[in-house]
Amino acid sequence: MTETCQSTNCADCNRKLSLFQSLTDGQLDKINESRFEIRFGAGETLIKQGGPLTHIACLTKGLVKIHIENHGGDCFIMSVVRPMTLIIGPGFLRDNRHHYTVTALTESSACFIQVESFKKVLEENSQFALDMIAFLNKKIIRHYQNIGNLAHKHMQGKLAETLIYLSEDVFQSQEFKSNLSRQDLAELTGLTKESVIRVLKEWKEEGIVDSNSDYFKILNKDSLLKIGRNG
Amino acid sequence: MTETCQSTNCADCNRKLSLFQSLTDGQLDKINESRFEIRFGAGETLIKQGGPLTHIACLTKGLVKIHIENHGGDCFIMSVVRPMTLIIGPGFLRDNRHHYTVTALTESSACFIQVESFKKVLEENSQFALDMIAFLNKKIIRHYQNIGNLAHKHMQGKLAETLIYLSEDVFQSQEFKSNLSRQDLAELTGLTKESVIRVLKEWKEEGIVDSNSDYFKILNKDSLLKIGRNG
DNA sequence: CAAATTTATTGATAAATATCAATCAGAAAT
DNA sequence: ATTTCTGATTGATATTTATCAATAAATTTG
Numbered sequence: 348m349t350e351t352c353q354s355t356n357c358a359d360c361n362r363k364l365s366l367f368q369s370l371t372d373g374q375l376d377k378i379n380e381s382r383f384e385i386r387f388g389a390g391e392t393l394i395k396q397g398g399p400l401t402h403i404a405c406l407t408k409g410l411v412k413i414h415i416e417n418h419g420g421d422c423f424i425m426s427v428v429r430p431m432t433l434i435i436g437p438g439f440l441r442d443n444r445h446h447y448t449v450t451a452l453t454e455s456s457a458c459f460i461q462v463e464s465f466k467k468v469l470e471e472n473s474q475f476a477l478d479m480i481a482f483l484n485k486k487i488i489r490h491y492q493n494i495g496n497l498a499h500k501h502m503q504g505k506l507a508e509t510l511i512y513l514s515e516d517v518f519q520s521q522e523f524k525s526n527l528s529r530q531d532l533a534e535l536t537g538l539t540k541e542s543v544i545r546v547l548k549e550w551k552e553e554g555i556v557d558s559n560s561d562y563f564k565i566l567n568k569d570s571l572l573k574i575g576r577n578g
Numbered sequence: 579m580t581e582t583c584q585s586t587n588c589a590d591c592n593r594k595l596s597l598f599q600s601l602t603d604g605q606l607d608k609i610n611e612s613r614f615e616i617r618f619g620a621g622e623t624l625i626k627q628g629g630p631l632t633h634i635a636c637l638t639k640g641l642v643k644i645h646i647e648n649h650g651g652d653c654f655i656m657s658v659v660r661p662m663t664l665i666i667g668p669g670f671l672r673d674n675r676h677h678y679t680v681t682a683l684t685e686s687s688a689c690f691i692q693v694e695s696f697k698k699v700l701e702e703n704s705q706f707a708l709d710m711i712a713f714l715n716k717k718i719i720r721h722y723q724n725i726g727n728l729a730h731k732h733m734q735g736k737l738a739e740t741l742i743y744l745s746e747d748v749f750q751s752q753e754f755k756s757n758l759s760r761q762d763l764a765e766l767t768g769l770t771k772e773s774v775i776r777v778l779k780e781w782k783e784e785g786i787v788d789s790n791s792d793y794f795k796i797l798n799k800d801s802l803l804k805i806g807r808n809g
Numbered sequence: 810c811a812a813a814t815t816t817a818t819t820g821a822t823a824a825a826t827a828t829c830a831a832t833c834a835g836a837a838a839t
Numbered sequence: 840a841t842t843t844c845t846g847a848t849t850g851a852t853a854t855t856t857a858t859c860a861a862t863a864a865a866t867t868t869g
Binding site (some may be wrong): 759760761771772775776779791 | 846847848849
């Protein structure tokens with residue numbers, strides 16, 4: 348599975364990642380030295396929760412889900428990620444463990460960079476470090492949304508927020524093929540798959556969201572936003 | 579309410595904050611230049627969600643809660659914070675807005691530092707920036723706990739995790755006076771106050787946790803951990 | 810293509826938790 | 840000390856959502 352770094356995806360990775368904008372050529376070289384790319388089939392695990400955080404990943408191709416697993420085996424999907432995105436967990440500079448699992452939803456590829464070379468570049472480029480802080484703060488803002496949704500919203504509100512997230516943040520379109528099963532959608536909202544199905548049916552009848560297996564089309568965004576806001 | 583910076587608390591602030599360990603005297607001076615301290619009575623608002631993020635706060639005295647408010651007015655308390663702790667929200671380097679409200683639970687004091695001087699020091703001291711990244715990652719790990727609890731746990735599991743959080747992370751003791759009302763406890767767990775009351779009563783009868791108004795004593799930590807883990 | 814397997818859907822039911830209303834207890838005020 | 844007010848507690852009930860079981864549809868496999 349491991350390849351040398353000649354694929355277009357991996358070569359493009361450097362400059363396509365907004366987080367890498369502030370790096371000098373020398374700093375990019377330092378990161379590239381240790382870089383390698385791996386391909387994954389749908390359903391394969393890129394990163395396993397609990398495992399050692401030795402590398403930073405950069406998704407170059409495909410679609411993955413980032414999810415946390417609890418003691419009882421229940422999952423919650425934190426985010427769905429498309430290229431080009433850096434995947435760097437909170438174990439970095441902390442306990443050097445992965446705090447989430449990353450699983451491919453479609454055939455995917457990711458570059459891996461040694462954490463040490465990444466850290467060295469952070470140390471010598473403070474603008475890069477500030478960009479990294481901004482990057483983390485963006486994630487934190489999203490966590491607040493997640494927490495607000497889970498704490499107080501009803502299932503319609505939760506699912507509305509999830510579909511808006513997928514539409515705006517992930518697929519950037521009112522209609523999209525999500526590659527998510529009903530179970531995935533349930534794990535992304537904190538409901539059961541049956542509840543997801545019932546709400547989707549309701550919205551199809553009301554003309555708010557059209558859906559067909561993993562394809563979605565938001566027909567009435569205002570309604571959906573209102574449902575998301577009010578609960 | 580504003581004072582010059584002569585109180586022992588505020589003067590101590592610099593070196594007591596582990597995040598400031600890597601700063602040179604000159605960098606501390608830069609931060610101190612713009613610093614001022616304010617006292618707050620119990621119930622007063624230190625920072626208001628939605629407001630402009632012009633300053634970083636450092637809690638020097640008292641106890642505060644950090645909470646997010648949703649559209650319908652429901653609150654979720656993210657954390658309870660004791661001195662000395664830096665309070666810097668995810669709007670920093672992002673939209674320069676506060677994404678949470680900070681309210682005093684007891685009479686409290688906080689130093690405020692201009693965001694610009696803070697940012698300048700981050701730019702010139704990359705070790706400080708790395709420490710900041712580690713600080714944010716710690717928060718993110720806590721968010722994952724929050725999300726895992728809210729997504730799948732029953733009320734006993736949620737409340738168990740909350741009490742363990744208060745005991746271990748906030749008060750560092752098996753018994754503590756929380757200064758939290760039943761409503762606060764509900765907002766910290768995502769339950770209603772009535773449900774919190776019922777679970778606490780159950781645990782008092784079972785000898786797991788003794789409680790009396792805002793005083794708590796964990797009698798059987800193993801049980802509590804097990805309840806937290808299993809749901 | 811048919812069989813087998815997985816995933817989606819539906820309906821009935823049960824479980825969990827919120828809501829509401831009433832009462833109680835303690836703190837603060839007069 | 841009495842009143843007033845706020846927060847805590849309790850019990851009854853309603854609501855929400857999960858669970859379970861049955862079927863249907865879609866996908867994979869032989």
